[in-house]
Amino acid sequence: MSVASSAEAAFQEKYGSEPAGLWAAPGRVNLIGEHTDYNDGYVLPFALPQHTVAAVAPAGQPGWTVCSDLAEEPVSFGTTSPGDVEGWAAYVAGVVWALQEAGFDVPPAHIALSSDVPLGSGLSSSAALESSVLTALVDLGGFDLPVDQRPGLAQRAENVYVGAPTGILDQSASIRCQQGKALFLDCRSLEVEQIPFDLAAEGLAILIINSNAPHQHVDGEYGARRKSCEEAARILGVPALRDITVNGLEAALAKLDDDVIRRRARHIITENQRVLDTVELLRSGRTREIGPLLTASHTSMRDDFEITVDQVDVAVETALAAGAYGAWMTGGGFGGCVLALIDADQAEETTAAVLRAYQEKNYTAPTIWTATAAAGARKL
Numbered sequence: 001m002s003v004a005s006s007a008e009a010a011f012q013e014k015y016g017s018e019p020a021g022l023w024a025a026p027g028r029v030n031l032i033g034e035h036t037d038y039n040d041g042y043v044l045p046f047a048l049p050q051h052t053v054a055a056v057a058p059a060g061q062p063g064w065t066v067c068s069d070l071a072e073e074p075v076s077f078g079t080t081s082p083g084d085v086e087g088w089a090a091y092v093a094g095v096v097w098a099l100q101e102a103g104f105d106v107p108p109a110h111i112a113l114s115s116d117v118p119l120g121s122g123l124s125s126s127a128a129l130e131s132s133v134l135t136a137l138v139d140l141g142g143f144d145l146p147v148d149q150r151p152g153l154a155q156r157a158e159n160v161y162v163g164a165p166t167g168i169l170d171q172s173a174s175i176r177c178q179q180g181k182a183l184f185l186d187c188r189s190l191e192v193e194q195i196p197f198d199l200a201a202e203g204l205a206i207l208i209i210n211s212n213a214p215h216q217h218v219d220g221e222y223g224a225r226r227k228s229c230e231e232a233a234r235i236l237g238v239p240a241l242r243d244i245t246v247n248g249l250e251a252a253l254a255k256l257d258d259d260v261i262r263r264r265a266r267h268i269i270t271e272n273q274r275v276l277d278t279v280e281l282l283r284s285g286r287t288r289e290i291g292p293l294l295t296a297s298h299t300s301m302r303d304d305f306e307i308t309v310d311q312v313d314v315a316v317e318t319a320l321a322a323g324a325y326g327a328w329m330t331g332g333g334f335g336g337c338v339l340a341l342i343d344a345d346q347a348e349e350t351t352a353a354v355l356r357a358y359q360e361k362n363y364t365a366p367t368i369w370t371a372t373a374a375a376g377a378r379k380l
């Protein structure tokens with residue numbers, strides 16, 4: 001059964017009526033630009049075909065009820081404040097709260113959720129959840145909320161209500177990506193450019209290698225990276241690390257005494273340039289040539305930002321040894337997924353090589369499939 005059909009069936013079963021509509025929002029991968037978002041920098045994600053679908057209808061009585069195919073019990077809540085609703089339903093309550101905070105009169109609603117975005121794999125299942133519910137409530141409420149302002153609201157739900165100090169990458173990708181395009185986003189101005197990204201037409205493919213190593217920010221590593229970057233910007237006297245370009249790199253690094261802070265800053269400053277260089281190559285149709293930039297991003301995440309784990313590094317090294325143009329980790333880090341840019345006819349061989357490498361290391365087997373650039377949040 002498709003995700004949409006199962007959301008619809010769950011709605012009928014739980015509420016005994018038909019939903020007013022189905023709203024889908026995808027997970028994402030990022031081509032390049034990791035941890036640059038909260039430094040006001042650049043990112044380049046594309047949306048995945050895997051998505052969360054929210055079947056929603058206005059409710060006759062006040063409050064919101066939400067059920068999910070991943071949870072045994074539905075959750076009901078009225079108007080809440082951060083901290084009142086916990087667990088998976090906090091992402092939904094957070095979206096209602098963020099809309100209310102922004103002055104919208106959110107209609108009471110019944111919601112049923114279904115998803116095929118793998119959880120805890122760095123593919124933004126939480127942004128898919130927030131974005132599907134946000135898009136549904138905006139439509140049902142008839143709100144005048146331009147699409148470029150929606151990711152910020154979903155991000156507020158995650159930052160303030162759920163309490164995860166993430167940037168705006170995931171929600172922007174889930175809401176603003178378009179099919180067959182990569183989304184070049186300036187996280188300061190929120191301006192976007194939709195970059196044509198048709199790998200199949202060039203005989204290329206991107207493999208997604210889910211390391212199946214546990215992926216989580218809860219240990220505070222993500223927040224620690226963010227703090228280091230903010231500290232670097234403070235010492236350098238700029239609003240954000242985005243304001244230092246590679247031309248000013250050496251001078252900036254010379255002002256940072258602390259080795260850890262210096263390496264964190266170097267990752268962000270060089271990563272922003274790598275995003276710009278990647279975009280330039282894609283604009284001129286030189287897709288194969290982005291490979292080395294993507295691999296350089298990985299090296300920088302491994303050595304300077306220190307957010308990779310061995311399962312991820314092994315997947316990158318193996319894919320490269322098997323002939324990939326580039327291989328890199330995507331997402332926040334500490335597990336999650338690796339991407340490999342390959343000739344489409346090399347998919348089987350690369351997959352087999354990675355599976356073998358994991359077996360030799362006695363790692364849990366990775367899950368591997370081919371990515372395509374799908375559509376962002378929408379009513380089905």
Ligand code: GLA
Nearest residue numbers: 034035166167168169331332
């Ligand atoms: C997570 C966060 C994003 C971003 C990435 C790293 O996915 O949610 O905001 O910082 O990590 O690029």
